[in-house]
Amino acid sequence: MISEKDTGYRKNFSLIVTFIVLISVVFVLSLFLAFNYSKKNIENEFVSAKANVLEESIKPYNDFFFNKLPEISYYNGFLDSATASKFVDTILLQYPFVSKVVFYDTEVKNIKYEENGLNQGHFAIGMKSVYQFGSLVPKDSIKLFSASEGRNYAETEDFNASALKIINFLQKLDTAKVPNQDKLFSSFATIRSNKIDYFNIPSPELLKTYKRMVSEKLDSDPIYQQDLLSFELDPSKIKIKNTRPLLYQHIKIEPITYDPLDASEYITGEISLPGAFSEFKLYFISSRSFVKKEIFSYFLPIAALLLLFYGVLVLVAFLIYRNLNINHKMFKLQYDFLTNLTHEFKTPVSVIKIAGNNIKSAPSISEREQKLYGKILDEEADKLNGLMNKLLAFTQIENKAITLNRDEINVAEFIESTIDVHCLKHPDFDFTYELDGFKTLVTDPVLLGSLFDNLAENAYKYSPVNHKKLHISARLVKDRVVFRFKDAGIGIPSSEINNIFKKFYRIQNRYNQNGSVGLGLAFCKELVNFMGGEITVKSVVDKGTEFKIVLPYNNEL
């Protein structure tokens, strides 16, 4: 035998083991890294997601600030207490963080205010009336001040601050240019801690008039309307939207200086609120175990994914190993076949060679010798021919290179002729048959003949000397023809029974030490399949074997 190494085939078992070990190491390593990554990531997110919470929570405030406040300007100063009250009601309802609104109905004119107003040159801005609105404001104290009642208003601080801002703005105003919106907004809106004061922004034309009113007294004694709304805000009423409830256990609104002592047991974070709430911050607090849970909930899907990937790799390795194994067995079978075939050919060839030599070296040949050698040469040549035909037929059938002929045959005659041929060859062969239910069959006679010959050969070959028996029974069962070949031979061990139809497979026993290629039953199976039938086997060791062939029955050409 040629060593396996020389044929280029190796056992890759160690390679596969190495591979499995390697990917296992990588798997464990990646699990470790993934966990570390998850931890880092969650810790980072604890910092970065704060902005998200802030953005979501402060949205109503921004909406109020950027959309609702400018609506005051739409009224161009014409708000009165009734409309202001309605306007404020919608605000109080929509924005719970607005706790109270003071509405200053304001007038701009050329006549100086002694009280309740500010003057700059001839520009005078003063309160006509003041109202307050809010859920906690009692009904009887809505009106705080009215100029017509002749009282003075004490709390002028908010008003004066805003009015002063306008006056400053007017002094710097360049009437040749259109003032830009940002500048206007910042001049007419005052943002303080928990408070926003907003004056309606007059049109550029009106601003020019105001500017003129500072330096000169207009003939028309104009009175222009301005509205100042002062919003008192309550940061504790801001609705916190925890966008990451699994990350942040608690979020609180705390003064900017808030810094508790026991914070080290927790993971904490803070972010300051914008605009009028700038003295407050959002304070985020989570216990360590809480965060750990979040880390695991982040890590587990990654781990599952890694495991899946690892599993697939292992599966692939296993499949490769299996394929290699099968290929290895196949190779061995083919190798055996080649050896057997060589052996098979060698016997007749050496007999022919000896006969040839004998004829060549004998000075004269007697008639008996001539007949003997002639018979030997003829027989061996037949053997070689038979061998080659068998090989050829097998390859043809396997490759479906032949076509099925359809002839009507008389089954009894057919079996009898087979028995005749074999009994002629082996006079000690006890070959019987029975036929039941049908007489003729449409099939390919050549293929059926091959099938019968092969099975008969096998039955003879694998039977002990005194038990060379074969009984063929042919029956029609429903629409199928069933042939049973029952011998009294050595039988097939049940461990081998699944392999006997495989190509090049030979049971190792004394009956086939020489003169078997291991093709016979594989060939039979191919034949039966080709004819559209099935072949099965039942066997008991030392008792005998029964092959059962089922062919479709049709009696029409």
Add this chain to the structure above:
Amino acid sequence: MPLPARCSVFLCDFLSMTLAKRYILLVLGTLLLACSRGNKVPEIPVNDFFKSQDRATYRISPDGKSLSYLKLQDKKQNLFVEDIATGKVVQLTRLREKNISFYSWVSNNELIYYKEKHGDRFQSDLFIINKGGKDERQLSSNEKTRMRVLDDQLMDDKYLLILSNQRDSTVSDVYRLNVRDGKMEMAAQNPGNITKWITDSKGRLRMATSSDGVNEKLLYRENEGQEFKTILTNNFKTTLFPVAFAEEKPNTVYAISDVNRNNSALVELDCLTGKEKSVLFSNDTLNVVDAQYSKRKGKMAYVVCETWKKEKHYLDNDAKVLYQKLDKLLAKAEVRVIDRDKSEDVFVLRTFTDRNPGSYYLYIASNGTLKKLSDINSSIKEEEMCEMKPISFTSRDGLKLNGYLTLPLNSTAKNLPVVVVPHNGPGQRNTWGFNAEVQFFANRGYAVLQINYRGSSGYGKNFYAAGFKQWGGKIQDDIDDGVQWLVQKKIANPQRIGIYGSGFGGYIALNAAIKSPKLYKCAASNTGVLNLFSYLSTIPPFFRSNLQMYYEIIGNPDTDVDYMRQASPIFHAEKVNIPIFITQNTKDPRISASDAIRFVKELKKRNVPVTYFEREDLPFGMGREESRQKTYAALESFLENNLKKK
């Protein structure tokens, strides 16, 4: 029309190919195809609709011998004088950077004109020039003041009455301008509330109207030595305007008046008592909108009444003969007299129809010759334009409403896409005549519906007053009712109705988008009003005296805050859900720029499809034509996307 011409070409081909008989079928097929396309109206470029004439402001010298006009040269208007008899043309001015905004004959040989620099609204230089182009003199060059000629007849061969605000920029005083040396002396000082001055046939200042915004007063004096005395006081809802002094009757003035009646009539007014002396023309259904006084004959010639169309009712036989002759010469067209000479023999006429922007004609009555001077817009072909038909329907509260319907050419009045075009306001109306915008829409295949909603002028004072403080209310209902009427008539495809307007028309369009989003598929506002508060607060100082009147028509921001909030689109951006088209003229002092931007932002935030344009339209701006083209092209595709596609 080009297509029938193509048909005839095919016909010639067809005859020349009589031998090749097998081609006959093929050719016939082509012929049929080509002819059937003849039904399709060619799409006319946007700018063709809006082209303005290159010659305008025709005037005739008092002696009727010379014709003058302004002609556009390199985007500047220059003054030309043509001798009617010989046809000789003299160019009087060669302007580089200024425009002539007004000119007038002051004698048989002399003209005065203002040069104005664009943008400087009240700055004008006054010049006088000989009709031969000689002796040009500058009469005034006051940089800061506005000047207007009050009466173009020259007194004592040298004095001209002009209005000027040189004393106080917010009021116009009357001055006597010596055209020989440019000196001005005050003829009457305006106490601040005078809105109109009226001279008699001799050019003497004898009547004036004053207003405190709500009430109008008629003031009279018998001669220039006296003080003006109030003879009549009326609410602004009432129309009373003097047409001319009756020359033969002392202290009598002809006036169009609806005092104590719903529709305006032409009356004789006693200037001493302020009482009506007699009614010259009155009708329960007709509304007098104009009247013509013949200075030569010293008589009222005719009154003009407007129903769906303006019609003359003659009060003088000679006038009747003259105008009926004209009507025969210019059949079907509406004729306006632009100018006439002193002897009322030579006339400059302007004609128009609904399908034709019209032309200027020179008519000499004595020999009956009519000569075409120029077309208003030569790009418009009458046969490609669409007819504007009067319609009327009853509103949900039983008011009879009038309007106009313009159907696309060669269309069956069935299931058409419709553009509703509410007119600007307040106190305006749609009239019959050539309307470039309407024709543009009709040419693009839309039926155009115009409605004179309540509050429109010309249907009597009750109808006018019915629109007060109904912005966003019953006015809106009137428009919707008109659309429903059109749907019931099966003319409109209820799935393809859009609304477009400018100014208060744009305001109505946006309110329609807010209040009736099911009725309209899209709304377009061209420099529309968005906020009534802003509208009122941006009324310029020289209109301040009218503020009370505006308060009554639109709403009083001191007492009607709620109503005005309800009626202002800017407060209701969250209710708009149909595609919106908005343009805004950033140079328009009446519209608050930030309002529109805010409105558009709000819509965009809610993913409402918005087309927004900023324009900088100036009366003589260089980019005006491009800006207009851009706007209308965008409007066209906006309407097409929303009204024509599936």
